[in-house]
Amino acid sequence: MSGRAVRADARRNIEKLVESAADVFRERGLHAPLEAVAQRAGVSTGTIYHRFGSREALIDAVVPAYAEEQLDRAAADAMACADPWEGFVRYVERVCELQASNLALNDVISRNHPGTAKLAEVCHRSQEQARRIAERAQADGALRADFAVEDLLFVFWSNAMLIRFTAGTAPDAWRRSLGFTLDGLRAGAAHALPTAALTPEQVERVMAGRGRAPA
Amino acid sequence: MSGRAVRADARRNIEKLVESAADVFRERGLHAPLEAVAQRAGVSTGTIYHRFGSREALIDAVVPAYAEEQLDRAAADAMACADPWEGFVRYVERVCELQASNLALNDVISRNHPGTAKLAEVCHRSQEQARRIAERAQADGALRADFAVEDLLFVFWSNAMLIRFTAGTAPDAWRRSLGFTLDGLRAGAAHALPTAALTPEQVERVMAGRGRAPA
């Protein structure tokens, strides 16, 4: 149809921006100033807006594919585990590792990001995979029966916080915390819980950014 | 010695400011804009700076006494419990309740505040109380032996995050999460942990705001 859509130099800038954004978001999270992205790409912020239109669009161009790939792999590895509990543990550990190693993924996984359509889709897909992993471990009797997939959010939120506070001081601290948490999720550890799990609707509201505390 | 130190109208303004600050900090956390405090007190922000000099000083005038009182009570109630595990659980629950009901305390307890001297003192004192409560439960064989007081920070950080995200949607959700956590802290649930606890020095660094992730 149309002839030359975008000039060669523009093409290069876009590629450089995508690379830089991936780096900056990985190192500083999805709220990193776009100025930092522009600078690393050797370009002005105006160019970002000209090419992508908004921070959200830039995120959409950079993060979801990678996030989906990583989360899919984590889920596949978990399901490949012969022992269902082992698979569940591997999955949770792997996801927490992703949070620790990539602050962009940390924001995605803990739902702490500007709502972009693609990212919401990735989260949803990932949650369905998690559901299967958890149900398999429950059917096996290893994961406590009153656990709900929605409770995984608690685990990942907690981990996100830990990482924020300890990344510079004790980058492995989260593993210890996760150890306690997993011990609480074994069927043998279960004591009655005081409250029902979040409903999918509540998760929805939280994801949408409503339902946050004012601060 | 000196005659009239502060004029009657000023006195009134100071009182009003202290009240307003307590309210605003409770509702919005210690990072709330001072503009909000001034407005609620019917005063301009200049007055706050004239009277207190800085946000830190205002916090020091408003928060530590209340925080200390609440935390002391929680600790005393816990030690008054005949059963050490029961006491430990009550303590942790009570502290989490404080976090949920007062965002200023949430910031104090999760160490998410501008470093003020008095607040640091309160935290330190509170940690020593927690240590006694935890050690009693460990001596009784109910709390797992590899738990360290420093690990309580994990619990409170996690809770802080949960509250931030769910306060507007499911204000009791944290109780469920805490249920899982406590189940993981019982001696019977213990499996080997992958990492040592934070050292007091690491906690110090984190409290001082160094050791935070860049974002």
Added chain:
DNA sequence: GGTAAAGTTGAGGCCGGTGTCAAGATAGGG
């Protein structure tokens, strides 16, 4: 009720960050 000391105000400078747009630079087809 005058006056000096005490108090308050709010505009204004600062910061870091977002998003825009007129003006200038450059690629690359003719």
Added chain:
DNA sequence: CCCTATCTTGACACCGGCCTCAACTTTACC
């Protein structure tokens, strides 16, 4: 080689929040 469509730039207006200070208002002592 030129000319135009394409692209980039960076200064700018804007935001929310911090903190200051010269000008103004009020108290309360005499």
